[in-house]
Amino acid sequence: MQGFIDQAVAFIGANAAWAGPIILVFAFGESFAVISLLLPATAVLVAAGTLIQAGTLSPWNVIPWAIAGAVLGDAISYWIGVWLKDRTERIWPFTRYPRMLRTGRDFFTRYGGISVFLGRFLGPIRAVIPLVAGMMGMRQGPFQVANVASGIVWAPVWVGIGWFAGEALKRIFGIEDAAPVLIILIVVATLVGAAAAFRLVTRKSKSPHEDRPDRS
Template sequence: MPDIHHLLRILLHFDQYLTILLQEYGAWVYALLFLILFAETGLVIMPVLPGDSMLFICGTLAGVGVMSAPGLLGLLVTAAVLGDAVNYAVGRRWGVHLFGGRLLNVRHLDTTRRFYARHGGKTVIIARFLPVIRTFAPFVAGIAAMPYRRFLGFNLTGAILWVGGLLGAGYFLGRFPWVKSHLSLVIVAIIVVSLIPAVLAWLQQRLQPAGTPSR
């Protein structure tokens, strides 16, 4: 499957592709990065975009002076906040109708609303660090009618921690020779580590005895 191989090659060598794009298109690449991060967080149908690895690589390029660290931080935090805000709005306005009542009945909706009333804030923040889940968390927060002012505060906090943390990690760690020469391995490690919580939650759900209520 050459298409999948090509996508994997781009993902694992994203720093090289990004450097070439910067040489050819300059500041327009910042707009592309904005759109990628916005789409991953704002469009519920695009959860597979490489947010974590992209942020880390951008940080490594900023660390060697190829990109602007303050510019990346401001731009990508804005993209993440706007993406979650749009996702929340779609969930709030059309979420129940999109589910068509088949996957989300009244009982599920009430349970979701109670959960977000108690744990919605930390869910929005923690979900930032979990691929796929971060795309659906704001959508579900909208469905659960989480108050927007409350959501916005946690949205902004999570975006700053996520974007700032990964950009900062790339900025400082990318200067080490070992990280530079094994960047593809580091990217794979980031992807694997970020997927571990979701995999553990899935395994817990699968191994849970039938009839046992989930927490």
């Protein structure tokens, strides 16, 4: 994963014209149902922030495309939820890990429409909240307002973190190219966090009765 992200960042650093479409694909993947567990677009956005700080990229090469990808990923996940409704429970990976949907439903039930905004920033919840919102009949207008608003906040936050981190590494440690350092740190943190969260979700997938052998 790290090598793949390294190559993507190196490519957009050398080919600014392609930065936007590539970042859109990453942001879309991180916002699309389930795939977001596997594709850490945040690492690419932070690295892009360091490239902006270094003058290699313009914010216009990054932020609007990241917002568009994030909004599109959530919107399509929502429409899939509207279309499938309860049938979602009968497709992989939810047949294998039903706790993923239950966690999303619990979160949505507790926080309502604001969960769409909050879910953008919350690990495994991000992977299912738009899908659950569609399944549970959230009206499209409020959903899209929360979707767009969260995308507008999410993209500049991660790009800004990359910019400030790049500036700090340059001033404190004299590191001119901060992107590789940050990619390693973010990818490792993302993968460890995702693995821990996924393990927590899947460990709770079984009820105590399911753990007992069938004595009939």
